[in-house]
Amino acid sequence: MPFAIYVLGLAVFAQGTSEFMLSGLVPAIAADLGVSVPTVGTLTSAFAVGMIVGAPSVAMLSMRWPQRRALLSFLITFLLAHVVGASTSSFGVLLATRVVAALAMAGFLAVGLATAAGIAGPGAKGKATSVLLSGVTLACVAGVPLGAALGGVWGWRAAFWAVAASSAPAVIAILRAVPPTPVDPDAPTARHELRALRSPQLIITLLLGACVNGATFCSFTYLAPVTTEVTGLSTGWLPGILAVFGIGSFVGVNAGGRLADRRPRQVVTIGGTALLAGWLLFALTAANPFAALALVFVQGVLSFTVGSTLISQVLYQAADAPRLSGGFATAAMNVGAAAGPALGGAVLAAGLSYRSPLLVSAALVAAALVIRGVSRALGGSPGRDRSQPQAAHQPR
Structure with a gap:
């Protein structure tokens, strides 16, 4: 993979850390700003809404910008939002910075996916997608715990300053690594790209991605x-x-990167079936510490293998909508990220046991497999794009 794609992954690492780090900072923010814990919880909801709305809309607004200019604009806006958030004593201002940061992150991911796919070249969009999404998974492994640790030692503002500081090297690296390609005057217009996104096959793939990501979250x-x-x-x-x-x-993101360009259909079918079985098995064996620990790892692998493959297939299937395809893929995944926890919370609020979210995850994956099966029976084939280069499906 070209170095520029890893640079984009570095920026996504900082953004992923910001997206998830509030889980360990809520009590401290509430105490410092004099608001309730549920009120602070709206910061997470605001970020999710910003991602869902912002991914397609901000990508559309920036279509006539050169890719490097768009990436730098979004990343610098994201950085400055965290500087303001770390400095403010007003909850309202902090809430506004979370919305702005979410819009900037959504735009960056949309443009970043398109940029990485273009740099990687035909038949390597799965690998390019996996590098960007590796930034999110590394944020879960390292960035979020480090943010919580900083918040515990120096206060929640330190975590915000750390995100801003970790974004700065990515700004410099993008300036040096991403080529300053001009806008192609013959590039598809927003209207043309929106028409290209009407494909039933593409819509089904987006729906599958939302279901799988909903199960994960x-x-x-x-x-x-x-x-x-x-x-x-x-x-x-x-x-x-x-x-x-x-x-x-x-591990799953990188496995998806290796397999998504060659065998997307098998990854979605076999991986999706294994994912469904894993959630059911987890629900049945959750009382066993050894089984639970093993399945936490296995389900992490399977969830992100299948999820990253579906994202890469959106990029293949929407080749005529290079900018908006990334935006809609980002939005679909965030719809799942918002809907999944809401459904899990609903079954818990109804009085069911703590195993029930695992069963909700199984139901969401089962729904995805049923939708895919019905689509294939009716003549569609989500998980494979007919315009994708044949070499991308053949072992090399």
Whole structure:
């Protein structure tokens, strides 16, 4: 992979750290700004909404910008939002910075996916996607725990300053590594790209991605009570368990990168079936610490193998919409990231046990497999793009 793609992954690492780090900072923010814990929780909701709305809309607004200019604009905006957030004493201002940061991250991911796919060349979009998503998984493994540690030692503002500081090297690296390609005057317009996104096959792939990501975030969100209340482990185990899931997700992203360009259909079919079986098995064996720990890793691997493959297939299937395809893929994944935890919370609020989010995850994956099966029976084939280079499906 060209060095520029790894530079984009570095920026995504900083952004992924910001997206998830609030989970360990909520009480400190509430105490410092004089608001309730549920009020601070709206910071997470605001970020999710910003990602969902911002991914396609901001990508559309920046279509006539050169890619490097767009990437730098979004990344610098993201950096400055964290500087303001770290400096403010107003919850309203902090909330606004989270929305701005989410819009900037959404735009960066949309343009970054398109840029990485273009740099990687035909038949390597899966590998390029895996490098960018590795930044998110590394954020789960290292960035989020480090942010929580900084918040515990120097206060929550230190975590925000750290995200801003970690974004700065990426700004410099993008200036040096990403070529300053001008806008092609014959490039597709927004209207043309939107028409290209009407493909039923593409819409189904986006829906599959939302379902799979919803399953992932449903169980990930409630992993702490599952392991403490069902598995019976102490809270001291939680950082290690979350790290195991993060390591599994990193392995899965890289496995998806190796397989998505050659055998996407097999990854979605076999990996999706294994993912469904894994969530069901996890729900049945969650009381066993050894089985639970093993399945946390396995499900991290499978979730991100299948999820990253579906994202890369969106890029293949929407080759006529290079900028907006990344935006809609980002939005679909964030719809899942918002809907999955909401569904898990709903079944818990209904009085069901802490195993129930695992069953919700299984149901979401089962829905994805049913949708895919019905689509194939009706003549579609999500998981493979007919315009994708044939060499991308053949062993090399």
